[in-house]
Amino acid sequence: MLSRASSGLSALFQEAKRAQNHLHHELPYRDYDPIERVFENTHSRGFGFKLSVLGGANDDLIQSLSHLIGDLPQGEKWDYQVQLFGHNRVAHYLEGNKAQLSQRGGICQKMANDDAIYAHYAAQHGFLHRQKNNRFDLRDHDAFFFVSTCEKDPQELLDARLTLETGLAQLGFDLLPVTPEMLLTSVGDILNFDKRQDRPKEKSYNPLEPLNQQALSPDTEALTYRGHIATRHTNDQGKEVQTEIVNMGLSRLPGDYRLYALPEAFSSIRNVSRNITCPYRVTLNFRNEPTGxxxxxxxxxxxxxxxxxxxxxxxxxxxxxxxxxxxxxxxxGLLSKEFTIASMVLTVTLFTDKDNQKKDTQAAKESFSNAGLDIIPLKMNQPQSLLSTLPFMMSEGLWQDCKKAGRVRTLKSSNLVNFLPLIMDFCQLKGGVLLPTMRQQISFFNPFTCGSDNQNIALTGGSGAGKSFFVQEMAEVIYAMGGKVWILDKGSSYKKLTLSLGGTYMTHANIFLNPFTHLGSIQNAEFEFVDDDGHAIDPMLEALDNITALFATIASPYAPLTAFQQSVLGDAIVTAWERKGNQAIVDDVRDALIEIAGIDSDRRIKDIAVQLKKFCSDGMYKEVFNKPSMLDPKVEITTLELDGFPPAVLRPVIFALMVSINQQMYLSGSRSTPKLCIIEEAWSLLSGANEQAREFINTGYRTARKFGGAFCTVTQGIEDFFSSEEAKACYNNSDIHIILRQGEGFDKYLSQNPSAFSPYEQRIIKSFDKSSTAGYSCARIKAGGHVTYHRFFASPVKRAMFSTEPKEFEYCENLYKQGMALEDAIEQTSMHFYGKEIEAFNQAIGASS
Known part of the structure; x- marks a missing residue:
């Protein structure tokens, strides 16, 4: 008994003394020089940059990158690596946006919280929609550029860094030097990938320990199989994580390829069923061959x-x-230094699991093939392929191993740059409407932070495009972020939204638009505004100019006034204001005109006075323009329902509202406060052909910009923006153009304007599905010099709230008229029309959490 115990104890001691290998022993990382910002490895030294991912490419960029690559050191002692990491770690963006949208508390906070819950779910599991076999989630992308060398002279590495840093910065990349924490995190994200991690987490660094011992979880295991590597580790929350890593490589070089086509390999816009369905990393290792x-x-x-x-x-x-x-x-080419000769190894790494490995591998293969690149799993070569994706490994002898395995491809540097994984969709991450790109890159839309020259929006979408959903979401977001919103509606589409947010809903019976009502407040206000050049703005001068333009338009709706008439009309308005202040009415302007005409009865002036008669206190439209304006500068969201106004007075009402709203924008205070006026069904409201009306809109839009405001005009088709001078002025004064699904008129517009969109853009716009069919809306946004394509998803609850379907609207309206609280009426309507969808949605969200 004692003998057996002694024997077992001896075996235990022998096992304890045996050298146990660990994966971190294979890593070359040892130390970091904080002064030179260089990593010391087993046989090499190196540095790295984290790069911003560019939102597009052209031939000029390709040529510039080729020249930059050609300027880097050549030979077998120098290795370069570019990585693009696509992942679903976007929780920090979602929570930041939720905080912005919760500023007002109350229902805004509830809606922001509900939207954030759905977005968190979508990031990991995909949005709910009506297209089978298509996954649309939320992703972000990180890019890195690493350089390593076996060259003994340390100055050469520093010179190479200076060349690379200067060249990339001049090409528009934002650079951040890779720190030890970033290197450890990058290595961990490969060998200790955790699919459940919902946000970036940077590893800590202890300068007293070798880097390689800090990169991985102590219990990391890696099992090699023919077509993948299975890893297991315990994450920082104490939970076991199992991942299957599949490495793929090029089966052949393509005949012709361009850098700007590379994002199509990750997620296709042309064919929505072709996209990588799991987190991935694309790694390009290359060397510059000696030119001599x-x-x-x-x-x-x-x-x-x-x-x-x-x-x-x-x-x-x-x-x-x-x-x-x-x-x-x-x-x-070599003699003229047009290009150099380079060698490369391209690896596509998928981070998947046992249940989805085959599906994710096939999806990646088809996605790359759809973009013109043929990739295959690297059977029997998975360990080498995985190690080649780690920074600096090629300089540790792995390049020769890849060469023996036949993975090294030789090509011109001008062709090499077309494989640099540095291009994806342009995105905005400052918060607003959650609007992922059609390649699933997380992005937000806010007209006041998107970088456009002005914030005015021209938005167009045909029947079934989801236009009403999109515009209501934008209005709610601007309001929730502390902004002010005015909506000129026709058809009560915004009634539920406005009342739910505690706003004011006005109909034609209580819309009065005397433009003098708030002039006293403007004159006495102490707000200071400056234009884009830093010059002080005189608000009274702006207001009087706007009123003059309004009176010119309503007095002469079909022919422009002469410069003389305009000048006299301006004098009459000033006279009316000086005599009566904010009690002035149209009659006072008319009387001032008659006085100025004098005994000579100047017909040019008298004509204006006569034409104003129907808007005076004894005219047919006496109440609209003479009763004090009911618009309250303290109300944060106001909808003005225009149904009920006679067609003859509708256009003057629109223009008077623009004047009044511009005044409200000034009285709302700081220019930094977002202020948005939405003009719905603009094609039916702005249908004149008056040059004077066009100039009035130009003036109104410019004034709004000076006070930090913007107008959003909404039409059913892009052709509507070119059907009248007023509509065209709205379009031309808008730096943000949003196109949703178009109707039949789009083909006619293209035949008349063949150069308006490229064939590629036409094909994409025509592929936009009906929102009722797809379960989401598609949008093309042109803003700040960038063109991007997006999808807009709404939860079933929000779809019910924003719905303008006649049956749903009538059902909710009847409940509201019967005395039911609006919030309860919306909820009951939701359950009546979307009960099954809401139940399925709640079950999916609940199961994921």
Missing amino acids: KQNADNDNKIKDLNKTVNSQMALLAPTAEDELKERKGIQK
Whole structure:
């Protein structure tokens, strides 16, 4: 008994003394020099940059990148690596946006919280929609550029960093030097990937310990299989994480490829079913081959080919002449330094799990194939492929291993740059309407932070485009973020939203628009505004100019006034204001005009007075323009329902509202407060052809901008923006153009304006599905010099709240008229029409949490 116990104890001691290998022993990272910002590895030294991901590329960028690559050191002692990491770690953006949208508390906070819960779910599991077999989630992308060398002279590495840093910065990249914490995090994100991690987490760094011992979880395990590597570790929350890593590589080089097509390989806009369905990392390792050696080798090839082509051997080598022509092109390019010769290894790494490995691998293969790149799983070569994705590993001897495995491809530097994974969709991350791009990059839309020259919006969408949902969401978000919103509606589409948010809903029976009502407040206000050039703005002058333009438009709706008439009209308005102050009415302007006409009865002036008669206190439209304005500057969201106004007075009402709202924008205070006026169904409201009306809109839009405000005009089709001078003025004064699904008129517009959109853009816009069919809306947004394509998703509860379907609207309206609280009426309507969807939605959200 004692003997057996002694034997077992001895075996235990022997096992304890045995050298146990750990994966971190294979990592070369040792130390970091904080002064030179260089990493010391087992056989190499290196540095890295975290780069911003560019939102597009063109041939000029490709050429500039090629020249930059050509300027980097050459030879087998220098290795370069570019990585793009696509992941679902976006919780920090979602929570930041929720905080912004919760400023007002109350229902805004509840809506922000509900939206955030749905977005968190969508990031990990995808949005709920009506298209089978398509996954749309939320992603973000991180890019890195690493350089390593075995060169002994430390100055050469510093010189290379200066060359790279300067060149990338000049090309528009934002750079951040890689720190030890960032390197450890990057390595951990590969070998200790955690799919449940919902936000970036930077590892800590202890300068007293070797870097390689800090990179991984102590219990990390990696099991190699023929087509993947299974890893297991315990995360920082004490939970076990199992991941299957699949490494894929090019089966062949494509014949022709461009950098700006690369994002299509990750997630296709043209074919929504083609996209990578799991987190991924694309790694490009490359070397610059010595130009001198390449020149010599190429010259020898040319000599041999010349002999072949000029001999009878040409009959046996029919492609020799083509190769000779290509070799001479290479000779010319190398001598002129148009390009260099480079070698590369491309690896696509998928982070998946046992249940989804085959599906995710096939999806990645089809997605890349759809973009013109053929990739295959690297069978029996998974460990080497995985190690090649780690920073600095190629300089530790792995390049030669990849060469023996046949993974190294040789090509021109001008072709190499087309594989640099540095391009994705342009995105905005400052908060607003959650509007992921069609490649699922997380992005938000806020007209006041999107970088456009002005914040005015021209939005168009046909029937079934989800236009009402989109605009209501934008209005709610601007309001929730502390902004002010005015909505000129026709059809009660915004009634539920306005009343739910505690706003004011006005109909034609209580819309009065005397433009003098708030002039006293403007004159006495102490707000200071400056324009974009820093010059002080005189609000009274702006207000009087607007009123003059309004009176000119309503007095002469079909022909513009002369410069003389405009000047006299302005004098009359000032006279009316000086005499009566904010009690002035249209009659006072008319009387001032008659006085100015004098005994000579100047017909030019008298005509204006006569034309104002129907808007005076004894005219047919006496109440609209003479009763004090009911717009309250203290109300944060106001909807003005225009149904009920006679068609003849509708356009003057619109213009008077623009004047009044511009005044409200000033009285709302700071220019930094977002202020948005939405004009719905603008195609039916702005239908005149008056040059004077066009100039009035120009003036109104400019004034709004000076006070930190913006107008959003909404039409059913893009052709509506070119059907009248007023509508065209709205479009031309808007730096933000939003196009949702278009109707039949789009083809006619394209035939008349063939250069308005490229064939590629036309194809995408025409592919936008009906929101009722797809379960989401699609949008093309042009703002701040960028064109992006987006999807807008709404939960079933919000779809019910924003719905303008006649049956749903009538059902909710009847409940409200019967005395039910609006919030309860909306909830009951939701359950009546969307009960099954809401139940399924709540079950999905609950199951995920």
